[in-house]
Amino acid sequence: MFVSDFRKEFYEVVQSQRVLLFVASDVDALCACKILQFRYFVLINCGANVDLLDILQPDEEAVFFVCDTHRPVNVVNVYNDTQIKLLIKQDDDLEVPAYEDIFRDEEEDEEHSGNESDEGSEPSEKRTRLEEEIAERTLKRRQRREWEARRKDILFDYEQYEYHGTSAAMVMFDLAWLMSKDLSDMLWWAIVGLTDQWVQDKITQVKYVTDVGVLQRHVSRHSHRHEDEEHALSVDCARISFEYDLRLVLYQHWSLHDSLCNTCYTAARFKLWSLHGQKRLQEFLADVGMKDMRVQTFSVHFGFKHKFLASDVVFATMSLMESPEDGSGTDSFTQALDSLSR
Numbered sequence: 001m002f003v004s005d006f007r008k009e010f011y012e013v014v015q016s017q018r019v020l021l022f023v024a025s026d027v028d029a030l031c032a033c034k035i036l037q038f039r040y041f042v043l044i045n046c047g048a049n050v051d052l053l054d055i056l057q058p059d060e061e062a063v064f065f066v067c068d069t070h071r072p073v074n075v076v077n078v079y080n081d082t083q084i085k086l087l088i089k090q091d092d093d094l095e096v097p098a099y100e101d102i103f104r105d106e107e108e109d110e111e112h113s114g115n116e117s118d119e120g121s122e123p124s125e126k127r128t129r130l131e132e133e134i135a136e137r138t139l140k141r142r143q144r145r146e147w148e149a150r151r152k153d154i155l156f157d158y159e160q161y162e163y164h165g166t167s168a169a170m171v172m173f174d175l176a177w178l179m180s181k182d183l184s185d186m187l188w189w190a191i192v193g194l195t196d197q198w199v200q201d202k203i204t205q206v207k208y209v210t211d212v213g214v215l216q217r218h219v220s221r222h223s224h225r226h227e228d229e230e231h232a233l234s235v236d237c238a239r240i241s242f243e244y245d246l247r248l249v250l251y252q253h254w255s256l257h258d259s260l261c262n263t264c265y266t267a268a269r270f271k272l273w274s275l276h277g278q279k280r281l282q283e284f285l286a287d288v289g290m291k292d293m294r295v296q297t298f299s300v301h302f303g304f305k306h307k308f309l310a311s312d313v314v315f316a317t318m319s320l321m322e323s324p325e326d327g328s329g330t331d332s333f334t335q336a337l338d339s340l341s342r
Helices: 006-014 027-036 052-056 075-079 123-159 168-178 184-199 205-225 256-262 264-270 275-286 310-322 329-339
Strands: 019-023 040-044 063-067 084-086 238-246 294-302 306-309
Touching (some): 006 040, 006 168, 019 027, 027 040, 027 184, 027 310, 027 329, 063 168, 075 084, 168 184, 168 205, 184 205, 184 238, 184 310, 205 238, 256 275, 294 310, 306 310, 310 329
Parallel strands (some): 040 063, 063 084
Antiparallel strands (some): 294 306
C-alpha cells in the first residue's frame, strides 16, 4: 500500500516504538538512514521489488515501511494495506496494474453444485439442469484461462524493465521538511543521495535535472534562513551552494590527467584503453575545451577552508563501504555512515 501522508501514517506510528532498520549497501540508502536515525521494520533501498511477506514469513503484527528506489514495485506490496507501507513519491511514473487485472477472488471460481434438491424432479428436468451446470463450468474455466493469460501478459509488461525512482534520501528529507525538522546537514545528505543515483547512472538526466531543481529551492531557503545568524561563517557552519562544475571524478583532489582517466565519460569518449586513445587525451590536454562537460551540481563549504562536491562525497563514501580492508561488511558500513557526519 502506498503511504499518502508520510507524517501521519509513518512518522507518528513509529516515533515512540522500537524500529529495526534494514539499509542497502549504497550511498543513497546510507544518507536516508542518516536522516532517520520490533514490531516495526523500516527497509531502505531494499524490499519494494520483491514479495516481502512470502520471503520473510513475518508475524501478522509485523509492519514494514519500505522506502526503496528500485522499480517496478511488487504488486503484492502495492495492494497489501495492512503489513506493507510504501514510502514512495506518488509523482513517480509507476504504472501499477489495476487490482482486478492481477488478483482474482477465489470465491468466484468455487462451484456450488448440488445445493438444490433433486427429489421430486423429472428426469428431463435433471438432465436439463445438468447440461446447464456443465455449460456454466465450461464457460467459467474458459474465462479463467483468458484472465490468467491476460494477467501473465500484464505482469510481463510491468516487470520486464528495472529502473530507479526518486532518491530515498530525498524522500526522508521531504518527511523532515514537512515536520519543520529539516537541517542543513539533512539537506546535504539528500543532495548526496541524489548525486549517488546520477553518478552511477541509476536515473536519467531529465530526472536528475528535475530533482536538482527541487533541492535548489531548498538550498535557497536554507541560505536565506542563515543570513542573519551571528555565526553564519563560523568554522562549524555548513554552507551549501549550487553551481555548474565539470563532470570529472575528484578533479579538485587529483591532477586533471588522473581525473580524466578515471571518469567513465571521458575514458569512454577517448577510448583510453588503447594507445590511440591515450594519444588523443594528450592532444586534448594540449588544446583544452571543456565547456560541454559542465553539469549542475552542489557543493558544501565547512567553515572557511574545506569545499566538497556532492559527487566527490559519493565516491569517497562508496570507497569506504565497498572496499573493506579487514573483510568486515558491518564495520565498513558503520565507517561509511560516520563519514557523512562533519
